[in-house]
Amino acid sequence: MGQSWQIGRVLGIPLRVHVSWFIVFALLSWSLSQGYFPAVLRHVPMWQYWVLGIVAALLLFVSVLVHELGHCIVALRYRIPISQITLFIFGGMAQIKREAPTPKAEFLIAIAGPLVSVLIALGFWGAAVFPGAPPSMMAIAEYLMNINFVLAAFNLVPGYPLDGGRVLRAGIWAWSHNFHKATRYAARAGQGFAILLMVVGLYDVTTGAAMGGMWFLLIGGFLFSSAQNSHRQVAFQESLAGLRVGDVMTPEVVTLQADETLDQAVNRYFLQLGFGGFPVMANGKVAGMLSLRELKTIPREEWPNLTVGQVMTPHAPQSEIRPNEPITAAMDRMLQEDRSRLVVTEGEKVVGLITRSGIARFLDLTQR
Numbered sequence: 001m002g003q004s005w006q007i008g009r010v011l012g013i014p015l016r017v018h019v020s021w022f023i024v025f026a027l028l029s030w031s032l033s034q035g036y037f038p039a040v041l042r043h044v045p046m047w048q049y050w051v052l053g054i055v056a057a058l059l060l061f062v063s064v065l066v067h068e069l070g071h072c073i074v075a076l077r078y079r080i081p082i083s084q085i086t087l088f089i090f091g092g093m094a095q096i097k098r099e100a101p102t103p104k105a106e107f108l109i110a111i112a113g114p115l116v117s118v119l120i121a122l123g124f125w126g127a128a129v130f131p132g133a134p135p136s137m138m139a140i141a142e143y144l145m146n147i148n149f150v151l152a153a154f155n156l157v158p159g160y161p162l163d164g165g166r167v168l169r170a171g172i173w174a175w176s177h178n179f180h181k182a183t184r185y186a187a188r189a190g191q192g193f194a195i196l197l198m199v200v201g202l203y204d205v206t207t208g209a210a211m212g213g214m215w216f217l218l219i220g221g222f223l224f225s226s227a228q229n230s231h232r233q234v235a236f237q238e239s240l241a242g243l244r245v246g247d248v249m250t251p252e253v254v255t256l257q258a259d260e261t262l263d264q265a266v267n268r269y270f271l272q273l274g275f276g277g278f279p280v281m282a283n284g285k286v287a288g289m290l291s292l293r294e295l296k297t298i299p300r301e302e303w304p305n306l307t308v309g310q311v312m313t314p315h316a317p318q319s320e321i322r323p324n325e326p327i328t329a330a331m332d333r334m335l336q337e338d339r340s341r342l343v344v345t346e347g348e349k350v351v352g353l354i355t356r357s358g359i360a361r362f363l364d365l366t367q368r
C-alpha cells in the first residue's frame with residue numbers, strides 16, 4: 001500500500017496521511033490555481049491564484065476529514081473502536097475495527113458522513129452569500145460548497161464500500177436478517193457502479209478528456225477491487241461458519257519428547273514427516289511446541305548438545321484449544337498469539353493439532 005505518516009490525533013484517533021495524498025494535493029492546488037480561480041476571479045496576480053488554490057485544496061481535505069469524523073463519532077457511540085483515519089488519493093478512510101452490531105447502527109454510522117458533508121456544504125453556501133464577503137472568499141466558499149455536495153452525492157451511491165452501499169447493506173440486513181447476504185448484494189452493486197465508472201472513464205479517455213477519464217478509471221478500479229475483496233471475505237466467513245476445530249484438525253499427532261536432542265528430533269521427525277512443528281511431551285503432559293521457527297535460531301553444530309525441552313516454546317493455555325470450539329476461534333487465537341499451530345486437547349489429553357496451513361488446505365479442498 002505504500003508509506004503513510006501519522007500527523008496527529010483527532011478524538012484520540014491517529015490521523016495518518018498516505019504518500020498518495022501529496023500527489024493529489026499538488027494536482028488539485030495546481031488545477032485550481034490554473035483553471036478554477038483564474039476563471040472566476042479576474043485581475044489577480046498569479047501568486048494569489050496559487051495561494052487560493054492551496055487554501056481551497058487544504059479546506060477540501062479538512063472537509064473530507066470532518067466527513068470521516070462524522071462516521072467515527074457515531075461508531076464510537078456504539079463503542080466500536082477505530083484504529084485510524086487515513087487520508088489518501090481518493091479521500092479519507094476511517095478504519096473501523098468491528099462490524100456494526102445492528103442494521104440500525106450500520107445505517108447511522110454510514111449516513112453520518114454524507115450528512116456531515118451536506119452540513120459543511122451549507123456552511124460554505126452561507127459564507128459564499130455573506131453580504132460584503134471579499135470576492136476571493138466567495139470564490140473559495142463556492143468551490144467548497146459545490147465539492148462537498150458532490151462528495152455527499154458520490155458517497156451516497158448505493159454500492160459497497162461507499163457509504164450509500166453501507167446504507168443499502170443495512171436495509172437488506174434489516175429486511176433479510178442475514179448480514180452475509182446483505183454484504184454480498186451491496187458489494188455486487190458496488191462492483192456494478194465501479195464498472196460503470198470505468199466505462200465512462202474509458203469513453204472520456206478515448207474522446208480526448210484524458211485527465212478526467214483517467215481519474216474515473218482509477219476510482220472505478222479502486223472501488224471494484226474493494227467491493228470484490230469484501231465479497232470474497234464474506235464467502236470465506238460463510239464457508240467457515242459452523243466448522244469446528246475437531247472437523248479440521250489433524251487427529252493423529254506425532255509428539256516429541258522433551259529430553260530428545262535436537263539432532264534426533266530433526267532426523268526422526270522433521271525430515272521424515274515433513275511437518276513444520278510438533279507438540280513436545282514431558283511426563284505424559286504437553287510441555288511445549290517445537291517448530292522450524294525455533295530450530296532455525298539454533299546453529300546446526302549445537303543440535304547434538306541441546307534438548308528439545310531447552311529450545312521449545314513452553315506450553316501456555318493460549319496455545320491449546322478444544323475440539324468443539326469454532327474454527328474462527330482457532331484462527332483468531334493464532335493471529336493474536338502469532339502462532340501457526342495450536343494443540344487440540346480434551347482434558348489433559350492431546351487429541352489433535354490444528355495448523356494454519358491445515359486450515360487453508362481443508363478450505364481449498366472443500367470449496368471446490
Ligand SMILES: [Zn+2]
Binds near residue numbers: 067071155
Ligand atoms: Zn463516508
